[in-house]
Amino acid sequence: MKWTGLNELREKYLQFFESKGHLRLPSFSLVPNGDKSLLLINSGMAPMKKYFTGEVTPPRNRVTTCQKCIRTPDIERVGITARHGTYFEMLGNFSFGDYFKHEATAWAWEFCTKVLELPVERIWVSIYQDDDEAFDIWTKEVGVDPSRIVRLGKEDNFWEHGTGPCGPCSELYFDRGEEYGCGSPTCGVGCDCDRYVEFWNLVFSQFDNDGQGNYTPLEHKNIDTGMGLERLACIMQGVDNLFLVDTVQNIMKHISKIAGVEYGADPKTDISLRVVTDHIRSTTFMIGDGVMPSNEGRGYVLRRLLRRAARHGRLLGIRRPFLAEVCDTVINENQSAYPELVEKRDFIKKLISVEEENFDRTIDQGLQILGALIENSEKKILSGAEAFRLNDTYGFPLDLTKEIIAEKGMTVDESEFQRLLSEQRTRARNARKNAGADAWLSESVDLDGIPATEFTGYATLKDTARILAILRDGERVESAEMNDDVVVVLDRTPFYAESGGQVGDTGFLTDGAGRFAVLDTTKHHSGVFLHHCHVVVEGLSVGSEVECVVDGIRRYNIMRNHTAAHLLQAALRKVLGTHVEQAGQLVDGQRVRFDFTHFSALTKEETARVEEIVNDEILSAVQVTSTEMPIEEAKKLGAMALFGEKYGDIVRVVQAGEFSTEFCGGTHVNNTARLGLFKIISESSVASGVRRIEGVTGRGVLQHMAEDAKTIQDASSALKLNNPAELPEACEHLLSEQKELRRELEKANARLANWQVDGLFDSAEMVKGVKIITGSFSSTTADALRTMSDRVRENAPNSVAVFAAINDGKAVLSATAGKEAQQKGCHAGNIVRAAAKVAGGNGGGKPDFAMAGAKDLTKIDEALAAVNTIVSEMVKE
Incomplete structure (x- = not known):
């Protein structure tokens, strides 16, 4: 066995199975096509489920692929260990009702021992405990030493997922040597230590599981195999983990160069190097397959990975956006197998740069706020409200917040966070509801035996066709009555069916007597065009020949x-x-x-x-x-x-x-x-x-x-202008007047605030040597509260002031603490947070000034009355 690069291993495998009559398919997209059960493709067979179930006919009965995969359950573990990663490639050869155990085992052994030249004495095979057929094939046909075959139970060597096709597995292991073992007398295949590495799983799909413990032999048996490319590369290159494999290591070296650190020199920097290396691989491929950053679904996974990588870049001492630079290395290392990355290079790098820059703009402020929350918290739990604010305002995903505070021995109140997040999503859904828009989407139709529709609408907007089916409420009928809403299927049609962003055609179907108005045209996944019609004149029935006329102007x-x-x-x-x-x-x-x-x-x-x-x-x-x-x-x-x-x-x-x-x-x-x-x-x-x-x-x-001309005329009339050309000058004049009035109003508010503060000083109370000032005002802006607070802080350093402004059914609280009051333990952010909670609100901020919202206006006076107690508990004796 000789050292072999990852890209060469991929090509060796695919070429080998092409020589065995397999069709080489390119990797499917990481975004599942027509499979809502998966967020991202996570195995070699996942994108080919419908080939196995028979729903879709495969391009050939023998297929081989190297499939891009993403697995995200252990994101938090990536970097902590050298084992975990989110992106990997899975080599596979598949048989859809063609060859079975005899060929699968023989070819696996041939590839390992003849092509890769792995030492036979270091290869072990596991089989399902009851699979005597596999044992006989491995020993009598392939020639494996029986002493190197291990029988394992259902948990290890039987593949099934709920109901449906399933079967026993046979796995190949590589013995790395005693130095990697645990030293236990029972150490062997299946042990949790690092000596025996499972690298190829052959699944013999031969039964149908009904979910009740009954296994019926399949008429057409299938082969599904999976071999991790990076794991195989570890074996062939004699390295301990995927981060030392040639292509992956080159990415890490680029990061090390930017950060000025060396892998292996410090366990802490090693963690960050592994995180960035893994995450930039994942995100480059995800963006290459069309995933965009967002706050939900696979877009959230992408954003989470990018932000985690950016943060660990900072932990490495990198103080500038750098991920797009490393992306170049990812693309260069993978361009031979994935040339589409080169085609999309500019876009991938641009998106990564923008996402990292956006995060950079908020992370400093977010980290500062989170640091203050950790420092000022007397509990080991961060409130869900604070975690939600960090997420909503500063772009901190919950997982990132959890990761940071875990370093301080804290946890997050996740139930409160999820409640607030759910409320926000509900508000968003209600805001964008469009009743009836998806009416056709949920319609189920019976199209058994109906061939795909011939589309003639590229060349003509008028054609003749025969009605093959009429469906009312998803059920077939022979004819339709006046005012019925039905779906009509034709053998051919000039009506374009909605797809590719182009809406469906409208028009009429008629035979001279009956007349159906076509309100929309859509297409079933089987290729059948569905004409959504309203019966204007009854008379058309299944078998009728009709004239199809598309609305030409539309x-x-x-x-x-x-x-x-x-x-x-x-x-x-x-x-x-x-x-x-x-x-x-x-x-x-x-x-x-x-x-x-x-x-x-x-x-x-x-x-x-x-x-x-x-x-x-x-x-x-x-x-x-x-x-x-x-x-x-x-x-x-x-x-x-x-x-x-x-x-x-x-x-x-x-x-x-x-x-x-x-x-x-x-x-x-x-x-x-x-x-x-x-x-x-x-x-x-x-x-x-x-x-x-x-x-x-x-x-x-x-x-x-x-419409523009009418708008200009209406605006001119409203301003009593005879000439619409004077409109821009008139608008500028109005804006100038408005600014001047606003300035005068701000001056008046400032004078009023000063007058109000002067009056409040007379009614101030002393609490443990700190002067407490409170007041409630109507028709006062938040800016006015800030001005009043500044005046108190400047003129009375030994004071705390809490003010409330009530406007249009909403309340805002402000708090300020002078320098001397702060020295005695007063903190404006904590004071206003505690006071706001009395009125059902929340907020916080800096020690000298902070603001908060209040929901229950009936408790504003109660909130202000609580300030004395809040300050008393805060002041150091």
């Missing part, structure tokens, strides 16, 4: 907007950079809504330039063509693909001259001149790193111009 408006979306993306990449990728779109008859990856709002100049470039292409009357071609040919043309999307071998490519080339199955005009003009009407943020532009074309531009 369709042409949609086509204009769809072509505009392509021109818009090309213009954005030209103005902003190649990191721009489509993140979603909606094109209908009114406008184009285009979401794209970018990390700041567009300037007026950028927006104007993008609009100008699109209109230049329109005025140039560029020919638009649509062509089906092999995907490799499309890539050579430079066709833009939808980020993270998987495509078949044959793709449809839409080209607008040399300006725009994209994969697209939608409908388009045949010349850019048909768009008329393009106008951007809004630009906004959708999510972190995702912007949205809405624009209009053709008639939409005319309508937008008319």
Whole structure:
């Protein structure tokens, strides 16, 4: 056995199984396709579940892959040990009803002993305790020494997951030598020590489990194997853990160079080096597969990993954003197997940079606040409210807060945190509810025996077709009655079905007697088009031949907007950079809504330039063509693909001259001149790193111009202007007057605050040598409270003042403590927090000044009355 690099091992494995008649498939995306049970792909077989169940026919009965995987249950353990990691690659060979145990075992042994040249005397095999068939195959056919085969129980060597296909396993182990053993007389395969390393698992899927303990032999048996690429590399390179494998070690060396530290020199810095190394591998691949940072789901996993990596960079002494630099090394080390990383390099690095910079802007303030909370806490538990504030305001994930305070021996009140988080999510859901929008999505339909629909709508908006099925409430019927709402299935159709961000067509189905209004068109995953209809005139039935007429005006408006979306993306990449990728779109008859990856709002100049470039292409009357071609040919043309999307071998490519080339199955005009003009009407943020532009074309531009003209006229009339051209000057004059009035009001508030404070000094009380001032005011701003507090602190250093302002049914409390009062133990942040709790609120801040909100206005007086007691308990005797 000789030292072999990780990239070479991957290629050796895939080539070996290609030689055994397997189809090499590229790694599936880390984002599961059509599998809601998984957040991220976590095993080699996960993306091929439907091949095993028979729901989808595999491209070949023998397949081999090297699959990217992410596992996140032990994120907190990553770095603490050298064993744990979140990203790894899984080698696998699979048989879908083809070969079984004889071939799987023989090929596994051949690869290990002939290709890798692992010493036979150091390989051990485990089998399921009752699998005599496997024992005989290993010993009599493969030739493994029976003394090197170990029988293990169901927990170790039987694969099953609930109900469905399952079966015994056979695992291969490598003996690293006595020096890695635990010294126990019973040390052997299955021991928890580091001597025997399990590196290949062969699953013989031969039974169907009904969940009641009954195992029925499968008619078509399957093979599912998995071998961790990094674990195999550890064996072949003679290293102890994945962080010492060549490609991974090169990433760590880059981090070490930036930090100026050496791996192995200090256990504390080793932890941080491992964290950053693992997390930058995971995040680079996740972003490469289209995952975007967010506060939920896989986006939250990405954000959590990036922020944990950034924090450990700081622990290494790195005081600047650096993760994007290391990302370059990740891409370079993996480009031979994953060239898409090179294609997406600019975008991946830009997103990582922006996310790290955003975190940097808040982490210092958040760490300062968290440090103060830890320092001032007399308990070993951080309140859920404080943890939620750190999360909501400063971007600190709960896990990061937990990790930091755990270093101080503290925990978080997670139940309170989750309650507050749940309340926030409920508010967000209620705010975006759109009743009825998903009505069609939940509709179940009976489409047994119906073939995929032939789409003719690229070439025509009118066609004849035969009705294959009519469905009412998901059930098939022979005909429909007046005013029924039904779904009609045709053998062919010119109606475009909603997909790729383009809405479905509308129009009519008629045979001269009956008439159905098509309100929408969607597509079932089987390729059947569903025409959602309202019966205008009854008379159509299953078998009827009908004329299909698409609403042409609406369709042409949609086509204009769809072509505009392509021109818009090309213009954005030209103005902003190649990191721009489509993140979603909606094109209908009114406008184009285009979401794209970018990390700041567009300037007026950028927006104007993008609009100008699109209109230049329109005025140039560029020919638009649509062509089906092999995907490799499309890539050579430079066709833009939808980020993270998987495509078949044959793709449809839409080209607008040399300006725009994209994969697209939608409908388009045949010349850019048909768009008329393009106008951007809004630009906004959708999510972190995702912007949205809405624009209009053709008639939409005319309508937008008319609406703008009316708005200008209405504004001019309201200001009694005869000439709308005077509107900007009039608005500036109004704003100037408003600013002057605001300044006068602020001066008046300051004079009033001083007068009120002077009066409150007369009623102040002394508590343990500290002067206590309290007061409640209506129609007073938070700024006024701050001004009053500043005056007290400047003129009475031995005082504490707590004021309440009540406005529009809301209350704000402020607290201030002078220097002498602080020296006696008074802390404004703690005082205002305790007082606010009396009125159902919360808050806090610095020792000299702090503010808080109060919910129960009826208890404001009670909260102010409690200040004497709060200060008394705080003052040092």
